[in-house]
Amino acid sequence: MTFQPVMPPYNSSDPSASFVGSSCLDFLLIEMVPMAYRVANELETQALDAATYAVSPSNAATLAGGPVTSPPPGIGGATGGGSMKSGAGTYGGASSTAGATGATGTRKMDEEEERDAVFYRLEMLGYRVGQGLAERFSRDRPRFNDTLDIIKFLCKDLWIAVFRKQVDNLRTNHRGVYVLTDNTFRPLQRMSTEAGGQAVTRAQPFLWFPCGVVRGALAAMGIHATVHAESTELPSAIFQIKTIPGSTQQ
Amino acid sequence: MATIVPSIACLGVIGRNNNPLHLTILPSYNPSSASAITSDPEKQQQPATTISASTTASSAATGASPLRTPLQFSLLLSSTLDIFELRARAHAASGTGALSGDLGLLCAVDERLACYGYETNTGVRFVAVVDMRGRLLDPTLPSTTLIHGAIPETDRSSGGGAGNTGAAGGGAGTGTGTTGDDTSGLVNLPSLPPLSGIGILSPTSSSTTVTTSSSFIPGTSSRKPSLVASIASASTGLRDAELKPLFKAMQTSWVRLLQNPFFDLDEHVLPGGRGGRKITSKKFGEDMRRLGMGWIPGVGGFEGF
Structure with missing residues (x-):
């Protein structure tokens, strides 16, 4: 277990803060x-x-x-x-x-169907978690005035809460697509296989739950989006968020 | 010296789809129905001995009822939605954007009722309808003696709530005590009978409180005026900041509701953008009720929130 110093926003002045190893x-x-x-x-x-x-x-x-x-x-x-x-x-x-x-x-x-079923399951689990997290950690934040504010909140606060680091890179085409790049994504950090072990493919299912978390958090803040994650090289992960136009309520 | 202070008449929670999620209606102190009970101002000095359990019980039974019907409160909440939207649009137009979700005073309905609002970052809105003369506060009694409906003040917090409230009031009073000069005129509202010495005590504990309060008062007399000053100054006009602890506590309760695994947010706020079911959680309802009853202007913080 690691006992890291407690950082904002979940600091000791937050009376309802609780910690997990x-x-x-x-x-x-x-x-x-x-x-x-x-x-x-x-x-x-x-x-x-x-x-x-x-x-x-x-x-x-x-x-x-x-x-x-x-x-x-x-x-x-x-x-x-x-x-x-x-x-x-x-x-x-x-x-x-x-x-x-x-x-x-x-x-x-077949593999495709199994993959879809598992993806759906993990994604829905993450969705529910993301909804709760957004509600909980957006509490003491200043108000979000546009979609970019929400994405920034996601990249900073929420990412720290779940993965203990910020997103390394955020890009957008200003038309509703956001690409989040995390160069050392925590769930993938300790993975290793022998050469030719198809590590990237086998790591893919571990990105589905975080996908759901992102989608759930966005949904809780009024942005409906599709989230897709992939990894090209092992500790890094790229999340692509496509907001569904017309559904955002911000 | 009894003081009329604001109280919460109604608490509402509105979902992101403008759908009602929760409505709590609380009783207000009503001077017309409680006017039969008057006490001699001369007896203020010994309030603990002048009170009999029967008068307090009857005042508690007759002196409080909701100010409006549930439908009227519901319509009132609906009408605040326009104001929420108007404020959001004004902020968007000015380009500055709101710094926090606390919208402060939304609208004043009449000389008694006023609506205050708060919007979370996730689009959930809390509305508190404040009755500016909803509670009779008698400072000559221990701080538990607040008339707010027929519900005993033991609701506020179990155990040592009395001491906590007094201490918190003392702390707030040092900050706002300088503004307490103009409150003497307000205490003697012409339409109100001199209702000094009447406090609500829970039926079970009334006798014990009466006996202990005579010994309790001298010890706390130093901090009592400051409590009164802070509360009385608040009653001249409610500042937006005074509702902040309430809204924060409501949000905490809402977050706790979301941490309940059996609560599915998508059921209550349908993703399509319209509709949703009401909150049926009993615990949430109890929390809202407790917060509404426990809120006193100028006394911040709720135990456990």
């Missing part, structure tokens, strides 16, 4: 990704099992293939819960284990 946060962020994979696969299996109980194989195929709008009872409550309610809607196909057992729904959840 940075190692705790790191472990949580690390563990979140495999957890999202497990949840996505498990939900898939259950959705498939439920589908095999359906009356006809054709029904089962459509149920497993298409977006399931109302998950079978027990799935949403047992694993989804809370903010994940809306996330339970999109199941891709079947997981590999379910594909072997379920005779009727032989569709295997």
Whole structure:
């Protein structure tokens, strides 16, 4: 655990400030990704099992293939819960284990679908976190008067609160696109593989939760945007924020 | 010497989509219904002994009721939305921009009611409707004796609230005590009966408070005038800063609500830009009520917020 000196805005004069060990946060962020994979696969299996109980194989195929709008009872409550309610809607196909057992729904959840399901899950988790963070840390800030103020708040205050450093570079085309570059992004900082280990690809899922945090924070401050993150070289991360025109309320 | 001080008549929370999220209506002290109870001014010197539990109970029961109906308060909150928008547009036009979300006085409705507003950075708006004559404050009694509705002052904070309030008032009084000269005329409002010596005491603790207050007063007499001065000076006209602690506390409560994992913000402020459900959290409602009851002009800070 690291005990760094406490810096603004969460200083000791803030009566409701509370602190968490940075190692705790790191472990949580690390563990979140495999957890999202497990949840996505498990939900898939259950959705498939439920589908095999359906009356006809054709029904089962459509149920497993298409977006399931109302998950079978027990799935949403047992694993989804809370903010994940809306996330339970999109199941891709079947997981590999379910594909072997379920005779009727032989569709295997391919990588693309699994990726989408996990992305959605992590992104929605981050979205909820971002909303709360924005509400909490924008409290003692001066007022934001335009979108750039909000983005700056994101790059400075929020980034420090979550990743303990500021964004290194911020660029904009002045038409609603903002590119945030962090040269040493904390969640990616300690990653290493042997040469040719496709480290960048494998690091990608770790950017989805921060994506959601950014999107949630922006949404809480009245900016609706799509956020996309990528990494070209390992400890660095690039976040691209595209604000959706007409939806901003600032 | 009883003083009429401002109190909160209504607290409202409005979402980013201009949708009502929460409304708390608090009772105001009403002199017309409480006028049956008068006490001799000569008895001011021994207030603790002149009070019987029955008169305090009846004054608490009859002397307080909400000033308007819920619908009227709701309409009042709706009408403040235009002012919020107008201020935002004025700031945008001038190019300076507001420094903080505290908008201060939004509008004065009549000689009693006035609306104050605060907007968070996330677009949530808090509105406090202040009743300028909503509370009877009797300085001759311990600081717990504030008439504000039928709800005992034990609501304000559990335990040592009495000592804390007095100390805070003393601190504020040193800062504003110089302005307390012109308050003597205000104390004797012509329309008000001399209501000295009437305080609200919770029915359960009234007897014990009466017995202890006679010994309590001499010890605290030094700081009591400053409390009175600060509060009385505030009643001549409320400064915007005096509502700041309230708004900060409301925001803290709102942030806490968001930290509840079962609270989904998108349900209450729909992302599409219109509508949303009201807040149903009981805890939030209780918090609002507690803050509204506990607010006294010039006495900053709420315990636990």
